[in-house]
Amino acid sequence: MTLDLxxxxxxxxxxxxxxxxxxxxxxxxxxxxxxxxxLGLVLDLYEGxxxxxxxxxxxxxxxxxxxxxxxxxxxxxxxxxxxxAKAFITLSFLIPHPPEVxxxxxxxxxxxxxxxxxxDAAIIAVLFALxxxxxxxxxxxxxxxxxxxxxxEEPFWRKALTLLSCVKVEAGRLKGPPYxxxxxxxxxxxxxxxxxxxxxxxxxxxxxxxVLIEDLGLSEVxxxxxxxxxxxxxxxxxxxxxxxxxxxxMLNMIF
Numbered sequence: 001m002t003l004d005l006x007x008x009x010x011x012x013x014x015x016x017x018x019x020x021x022x023x024x025x026x027x028x029x030x031x032x033x034x035x036x037x038x039l040g041l042v043l044d045l046y047e048g049x050x051x052x053x054x055x056x057x058x059x060x061x062x063x064x065x066x067x068x069x070x071x072x073x074x075x076x077x078x079x080x081x082x083x084x085a086k087a088f089i090t091l092s093f094l095i096p097h098p099p100e101v102x103x104x105x106x107x108x109x110x111x112x113x114x115x116x117x118x119x120d121a122a123i124i125a126v127l128f129a130l131x132x133x134x135x136x137x138x139x140x141x142x143x144x145x146x147x148x149x150x151x152x153e154e155p156f157w158r159k160a161l162t163l164l165s166c167v168k169v170e171a172g173r174l175k176g177p178p179y180x181x182x183x184x185x186x187x188x189x190x191x192x193x194x195x196x197x198x199x200x201x202x203x204x205x206x207x208x209x210x211v212l213i214e215d216l217g218l219s220e221v222x223x224x225x226x227x228x229x230x231x232x233x234x235x236x237x238x239x240x241x242x243x244x245x246x247x248x249x250m251l252n253m254i255f
Contacts, residue, residue: 003047004099008241010039011094015234018087026178028083033090040093058110059097067092067114084229089116091237104244110253113240119183119247121229121236128227129164136163151184156195159197168220171213175200180223182209185214196223 014036018028025119042063065234071085092114099113110116127229140147148159166183180206181197191212198204212218239246 002029003043003051004101006094007040007043008099008101010036011042011237013086015096015230015237018083019228019230020235022083026226026228028230030086033154034087037090040090042131044093044096056219061236062113063096063114064089064092066112067118070115070118072170082230084233087230087233088114088118099241102241104240104241106249108123108244108249110245110248111239112249112253114238115222116245116248117233119236119245120239120243121232124235125229125232128160132165132167134165135167137171139168140153143186150201151193154240158193158195160202162193165195165221166224168221171219171221172201174209174213174221174223176209177205177227180225181205182212183222183224184208184212191216193222195224198224 014032018032021028021032026146044056044060048054054060062070068089071088074080075085095113097111097113098109098116136147146152147163148154151159162183169180178199181199183194183197183206185192185194209221214223243249
């Protein structure tokens with residue numbers, strides 16, 4: 001039980017620090033993972049081989065291997081960033097199996113504990129997307145103007161995804177990269193929506209904003225807020241401790 005508490009404290013400290021850094025600067029030092037991953041490995045070796053409390057292969061090695069494979073898949077698939085992948089891998093070292101010190105409220109948790117954290121984080125990210133949808137609909141009601149003025153020719157599915165992943169921001173309140181990236185581009189003097197903005201070239205994003213505001217004279221621009229997935233991982237970790245595996249619980253309720 002003491003070892004579980006230590007794992008939880010170390011994991012919470014890593015996620016809190018990395019999330020704060022990612023929110024403030026959109027960068028997390030690699031020293032974060034260099035410090036915490038070896039600490040997790042030491043705890044794994046101590047628990048698996050010295051205490052003999054768990055099976056070193058199934059309870060420790062398997063979660064780490066699965067988490068690493070998933071993290072690399074999502075990273076190279078451009079579904080999340082390098083810091084997110086490193087955080088998820090480090091988390092699998094720090095807390096590879098469900099802690100026994102807490103009994104989640106829903107009573108459902110996967111033996112591959114990092115996967116429970118990931119699925120909870122994904123569900124919270126979906127709820128964030130729904131909050132963007134509500135915000136955009138409230139903007140429409142408040143301003144009584146079309147959300148896609150000048151973009152009427154865009155297909156319905158693209159507009160729908162924009163409502164779930166982007167927000168309209170007034171020109172004077174634009175933060176720009178690395179916090180906001182324009183999802184509008186100009187091609188042959190025509191505005192178009194691009195749902196996956198290039199977040200690797202801040203100068204290009206700033207130039208795109210300049211064209212939209214200064215050249216086209218737009219007072220509002222659709223942007224993608226770059227809320228880091230690390231924050232969702234942190235919330236997923238907290239949710240898994242207190243509630244349990246939300247996805248597995250919902251599947252049990254359905255089937």
